[in-house]
Amino acid sequence: MTVKCTRFIIKYMVKYNDELLNDVFHVLSDPTRREIIRRLADGEMTVMSLAEPFEMSLPAISKHLKVLETAGVVSKRKEGTFRYYNVNPDVVDRAKEWLIDLSKFWPEQLINLEHFLDQNTKNR
Template identity: 45%
Template sequence: MVVEVDELNDETVDRLFHALADTTRRDILRRCVRGELSVSRLAEAYPMSFAAVQKHVAVLERAGLVAKQRSGREQLVRTDPDAVGRARQALDELESAWRGRVDRMACLLAEDPGSEENDTPEGTER
């Protein structure tokens, strides 16, 4: 059974970080872990229009950080817990580019024994 981590492409990472680069959106993420809030309920929490919050949710949704689920006439917003993991993976892939190996995993345990300094970044151009 291969783990198959699905290398994230540039556009995905762009959307991910862009979605995270806004205080309101990060706050929405924190609020919606339980998946109990509708967009309307959410919107009550912020000093802006419903439509504005709707747009923020859309940005989060396109980034895969959040999913909506219909429940009657409401649309419940739920934060995807794995999404933060994908953000971490993006950081890991960034870091791994200069930590020698390019293919090291998104896993937590760093396990950094020999501090393998690598002087040949080879295919790093363009």
């Protein structure tokens, strides 16, 4: 089977898994992009309707969508002049899995809360 490459494929079929995490976490560090992802979880949307609740310009949203697409977090489907964006849950879930795996190694929360309070009462 031949697969026409998107940015996503080009970037991640070849390289380390690390970079996918870099990009997905970077995607998630912006509140606009988090909101876009949240809304796409309800189903595909056009750029215009995605942009509607935000105060920024359309090109700004377009750029965010490119960041999301490059990270593999969304993909798009053409229909006339419209682009319908979809989220790719499996890609976002890599970040979730990383965090879940990490938390398996947490020491008990209570001890750490203690530590934290110590930090914020005694020391600089």
